Amino acid sequence: MIRKKIIKPKKVVKKAVKKPKLEKSKEEPIILQGLRGMKDVLPQDQSYWEQARRVAEKLARDYGFSRIDIPLVEFANLFTRNIGAGTDIVEKEMYAFTTRGGDKVALRPEFTAGICRSFIQHGMNVLSKPVKLFSIGPVYRYDRPQEGRFREHYQANYDAFGEEDSILDAQIIQLAHRFTQNLGIKNIQIQVNSIGCPICKKNYNSLLVNYLESKKNKLCQDCKRRLENNPLRALDCKEDKCFQVSAAAPQSVDHLCEECRTHFKTLLEYLDELDLPYSINSRLVRGLDYYTRTVFEIYSGTEDAKKNSLGGGGRYDRLIKTMGGEDTPAIGFAIGLERAIAEMKRVQAKPYKSPKPRVFLAQLGNLAKKKSLKLFSELEKNGILTAESFGRGSLKSQLKIANRLGVELTLILGQKETLDGTVLIKNMATGAQETVSADKLVDAIKKKLKTDNVIVLHNNNHE
RNA sequence: GUGGCUAUAGUUCAAUGGCAGAACACUGGUUUGUGGUACCAGUUACAAGGGUCCGAUUCCCUUUAGCCACCCCA
16 A cells, blocks of 8 residues: 655754744645646656666557657647547546646557557658657546546556558557466457447447437446437446346447448458457447547456456548548557556566676775766766765675675775785685786776676576 | 545554654764664654644644545556
């Protein structure tokens, strides 16, 4: 559990006694607390984040996506118009505000709208298709926080423009699968569905509403409400009576137009060819208005089916045109990094292992302390990753740190060595010490690190 | 946004209507320029505000935050 505290240091109280008027009227106490639903990524977690970033970037390269970075803030109506004014994401969850200049802006709740804006603005439609773009960064939703749900969370986002063929859908789904695989997450489940083009989408929706209306008295309270704002959601209800109703309800895949059905059918063929662990979920709907045809989500399937999805995506063939660009089909995928990382931890997947210093520099005495700063820099310039603890005085405490860090060599620079122009090299595994002249130090270290490598790996292999 | 549960050192947990303890972690020491273990010592907490009471970390209320369910989603 994480506790939060509002800290009012005692000093402040003391000061307040001295100058009560100033303190009181001038400012509110500083609240030492992050904003709700926003988390710090602390150093001890960075190995997981680094791993996630690396996987994201590697897959982008491997699948031919170019990196694009877009602003965190856009005109608010970019989102309201394109994600859909009635969707929860923009209706209830947008961080929207007015700037000093009077512009109505919002923190991005997702990537796609901004990416599309950039695509059109910079005339990327002239580029060779498909245009594949990759992004990574925070998005913002004013939600009520829970585990795996934050107000600020990071997404890795992949979008591909200009190709209608469902082979691209299959490739994106494959990419999504590879993402989780590369992170070491096993037992992945992918759910796919097709919600059709706007025409069959609309037809199906009215068909479903008609059906549900006719059985309205058999539905639970929640579902009656869902009928109004999100009828598809009623298909997902856990109530027994609703389940019976939804079992006989019309399914979206049965009511696709000819072209959409073919598109979906070929996608499934591609997916079969890829041997991906997918299933069709005719109740899968996504919360954004712009989706057409293919939609999919990816889950970790080891726990109950209720688990939050790790990521999802779909096709948005009409969006670019709606926004005023040239008619360009597109498909995208986003994965939530916090959730992916939580899953990595759950299955004990290996985080990224950053290089650790193999050398420690200890200094003793004022003169040596002065010299050690320059020596440290020399080592750094020569590519020798070195740890130090300049603030500590005693050799004992410095060696303690060196030992804890698991370095292979400790360089000792004391009064005597400084005057002689030498450095003492101590092998931490054997305890053997050797005096080396300062100008030969770098070579000596490099030589030792090579030969001592094998022994030391055995001794310091805890983590 | 609705409902429920929770809140004690950096972390994991105790106890208590009247001095808040432990373990791990951290800092230093066990003679002078040498690590691990062991031993010793030290630093650090009752989320905030209000109420009841002689007295509240403990009981009550509010706020804040975390978690859970709904909603939604990554």
